[in-house]
Amino acid sequence: MNIHAAPQLTPAETALVNAFGDRLSQLPGDGAVMIKRDNAVEQIKAGLPTKRIEAWHYTDLRRLLTSVPAFDETAKAKALAPVVKGSPVFAVLNGVSSAKTEKVEGVTVERIADKLVDGSLAAALDPRGTDDAVGAMNTAFVADGYFVDIAAGVVLDAPIELQNVQAGGQTHVRLPVRVGDSARAVFVERQTGTGDAFVTSVANVVVGDGAELTWLIVQQQPDTATYLGQFNAWIGKDAKLTVFVMNAGGKLVRQEINVAARGGGSKFTLRGVNLLAGDTHTDVTMVLDHAVPHTSSTEIIRNVVTGKARGVFQGRINVHQYAQKTDAKMACNTLLLSDDGEFSTKPELEIFADDVVCGHGATVTEIDRNHLFYLMARGIDEKTARGLLVKAFVAEVIEEMEDETIVEPLEAILDEWFAEHG
Amino acid sequence: MLEIRNLHAKIASTGTEIIRGLNLTVNNGEVAAIMGPNGSGKSTLSYILAGREDYEVTDGDILYDGESILELDPAERAAKGIFLAFQYPMEIPGVATMEFLKVAMNAQRKARGEDPLSIPDFIRRVKEASAELSMDMAMLKRPLNVGFSGGEKKRAEILQMKLLEPKLCVLDETDSGLDIDALKIVSDGVNALRSPDRSIVVITHYQRLLEHIVPDSVHVLYKGQVIKSGDKGLALELEENGYAGVIGEAA
Numbered sequence: 001m002n003i004h005a006a007p008q009l010t011p012a013e014t015a016l017v018n019a020f021g022d023r024l025s026q027l028p029g030d031g032a033v034m035i036k037r038d039n040a041v042e043q044i045k046a047g048l049p050t051k052r053i054e055a056w057h058y059t060d061l062r063r064l065l066t067s068v069p070a071f072d073e074t075a076k077a078k079a080l081a082p083v084v085k086g087s088p089v090f091a092v093l094n095g096v097s098s099a100k101t102e103k104v105e106g107v108t109v110e111r112i113a114d115k116l117v118d119g120s121l122a123a124a125l126d127p128r129g130t131d132d133a134v135g136a137m138n139t140a141f142v143a144d145g146y147f148v149d150i151a152a153g154v155v156l157d158a159p160i161e162l163q164n165v166q167a168g169g170q171t172h173v174r175l176p177v178r179v180g181d182s183a184r185a186v187f188v189e190r191q192t193g194t195g196d197a198f199v200t201s202v203a204n205v206v207v208g209d210g211a212e213l214t215w216l217i218v219q220q221q222p223d224t225a226t227y228l229g230q231f232n233a234w235i236g237k238d239a240k241l242t243v244f245v246m247n248a249g250g251k252l253v254r255q256e257i258n259v260a261a262r263g264g265g266s267k268f269t270l271r272g273v274n275l276l277a278g279d280t281h282t283d284v285t286m287v288l289d290h291a292v293p294h295t296s297s298t299e300i301i302r303n304v305v306t307g308k309a310r311g312v313f314q315g316r317i318n319v320h321q322y323a324q325k326t327d328a329k330m331a332c333n334t335l336l337l338s339d340d341g342e343f344s345t346k347p348e349l350e351i352f353a354d355d356v357v358c359g360h361g362a363t364v365t366e367i368d369r370n371h372l373f374y375l376m377a378r379g380i381d382e383k384t385a386r387g388l389l390v391k392a393f394v395a396e397v398i399e400e401m402e403d404e405t406i407v408e409p410l411e412a413i414l415d416e417w418f419a420e421h422g
Numbered sequence: 423m424l425e426i427r428n429l430h431a432k433i434a435s436t437g438t439e440i441i442r443g444l445n446l447t448v449n450n451g452e453v454a455a456i457m458g459p460n461g462s463g464k465s466t467l468s469y470i471l472a473g474r475e476d477y478e479v480t481d482g483d484i485l486y487d488g489e490s491i492l493e494l495d496p497a498e499r500a501a502k503g504i505f506l507a508f509q510y511p512m513e514i515p516g517v518a519t520m521e522f523l524k525v526a527m528n529a530q531r532k533a534r535g536e537d538p539l540s541i542p543d544f545i546r547r548v549k550e551a552s553a554e555l556s557m558d559m560a561m562l563k564r565p566l567n568v569g570f571s572g573g574e575k576k577r578a579e580i581l582q583m584k585l586l587e588p589k590l591c592v593l594d595e596t597d598s599g600l601d602i603d604a605l606k607i608v609s610d611g612v613n614a615l616r617s618p619d620r621s622i623v624v625i626t627h628y629q630r631l632l633e634h635i636v637p638d639s640v641h642v643l644y645k646g647q648v649i650k651s652g653d654k655g656l657a658l659e660l661e662e663n664g665y666a667g668v669i670g671e672a673a
Contacts, residue, residue, distance in 0.1 A: 369475070374514065375517075376473075376497040376500070377506050378522075385497070392514060392515065394516075
């Protein structure tokens with residue numbers, strides 16, 4: 001453990017440590033779970049990560065997390081209509097899952113509170129490392145969520161929406177999902193709420209051999225909330241995983257995406273849209289491990305930065321020595337619409353195999369004046385023309401999803417954001 | 423309709439003067455051809471008429487229906503009925519062609535105080551206009567001009583022109599990149615728009631287009647000035663003798 005003196009805790013760190021003491025008696029878990037919680041809180045006591053920690057270089061959590069609200073039992077959060085019409089919704093409202101959830105053929109759903117009490121979740125609670133602040137905070141406080149298990153070969157005809165709605169206070173949820181071999185599913189992970197909430201959420205997802213999973217993260221927290229999310233996936237042989245992240249809110253946001261391509265022939269696709277406004281900070285950090293031969297991945301992130309917003313994309317691709325014939329391409333494109341906004345991109349390729357195709361690119365642009373002139377020359381006023389072009393910049397990656405039932409609601413969120421911030 | 427008086431203009435970023443005392447009058451219903459060698463300022467003139475920011479007018483004026491348009495931005499000029507068919511139409515990924523057409527048509531209607539088109543009405547108009555230009559509606563489902571061939575882009579420009587029903591059409595080298603069949607279709611499209619209260623300025627390098635769109639007047643542009651004007655016979659003369667003779671005369 002730490003032999004040096006613990007640093008003086010910041011107000012946020014103090015609030016977290018105190019909250020743990022106050023909350024302990026109400027946190028569900030058997031002995032094994034409680035030990036994991038104790039270890040996790042020790043990690044918090046050692047101090048939240050600063051910019052000196054490489055994985056947090058552009059998001060100095062210790063400095064940026066200035067306060068943490070107390071747990072608020074009285075807060076009222078209401079379930080929302082699903083992003084994709086007709087989806088079954090599994091909602092965590094103010095940190096509490098529901099006992100009465102919709103039945104979906106071929107799908108088993110369990111409440112995380114139960115899995116903490118019986119200890120079956122204990123093994124999955126270890127943070128990913130000493131710099132895994134999101135995992136540590138979540139493990140210390142996690143109280144509920146859903147485990148969704150899709151049986152092998154099941155093909156879902158509608159997306160499943162996992163909804164985490166928080167009205168102020170704190171919440172810490174887990175949303176583990178297992179997609180059986182050759183199963184096909186679409187999930188919408190919805191992170192939203194009201195007030196100055198502090199939210200951590202961890203989704204551990206196992207994609208079975210030959211399975212196909214599309215996972216949409218739709219984050220629309222208010223600009224008073226802190227949201228720290230982690231999505232961890234393990235992709236099996238010949239399986240396909242597509243993750244689409246849409247950040248359209250939040251005061252301090254970090255979405256981590258950790259993916260291990262551990263089955264040959266697997267394919268991972270990441271598409272991200274960050275719509276940044278006001279005085280906010282949003283970080284998308286991806287770590288992708290190509291662990292076996294013949295896997296491929298592409299990542300495209302599009303950012304629109306307005307106001308005094310700051311954005312970060314860190315994309316790290318590790319190609320292990322044994323992972324020959326890896327094909328990986330990563331791009332991060334930013335449309336900077338304000339002089340006060342900023343976006344930092346850090347692509348990292350660590351390649352230990354010698355027969356691979358890997359590339360990355362990052363661009364920062366303004367609106368193309370030629371395009372603007374063309375639209376205006378057709379009578380479209382400047383504001384509308386700019387709006388069309390900005391929307392087009394991000395709509396390109398949304399339209400790539402092809403499935404109209406997904407594309408349309410995502411474009412609706414885009415329109416909603418532009419109506420408010422455009 | 424259009425009166426250009428002693429126009430001087432330079433490239434804003436470099437200060438290079440391109441238009442040097444240009445005078446031109448185009449009457450209602452007139453089809454005027456502007457011809458000239460490379461670098462004479464033909465495309466620049468079209469951009470200045472449309473209001474492109476990259477050029478700065480330093481002297482003279484452009485009157486449209488008797489009013490100066492120099493202070494108007496491109497959208498305001500378009501709403502007043504000025505349309506530029508681009509020599510190189512822009513590809514704009516992410517903007518669906520149909521959506522673009524709808525926004526443009528309704529923006530102009532709004533500027534004129536008219537109600538927006540209903541969706542069925544809009545679709546009917548687009549269908550009719552694209553059929554006349556032998557365009558496949560499937561093309562319009564693609565992003566604006568993206569993946570269109572040179573000829574398809576030019577047709578798409580004329581389609582926009584038909585839908586927006588401008589009063590002053592400026593066609594910048596609309597014939598470039600077109601094969602004979604496409605040239606015929608595009609020309610027929612333009613000719614169908616000829617009317618006593620619509621003027622058309624055809625900018626071209628070659629006489630070829632003017633066999634299909636027969637002009638009422640022909641103007642030779644050289645070093646940013648109109649150095650000679652005449653009727654359609656002037657275009658034939660240029661075709662036979664090249665620009666050298668006319669330039670020599672003017673010098």
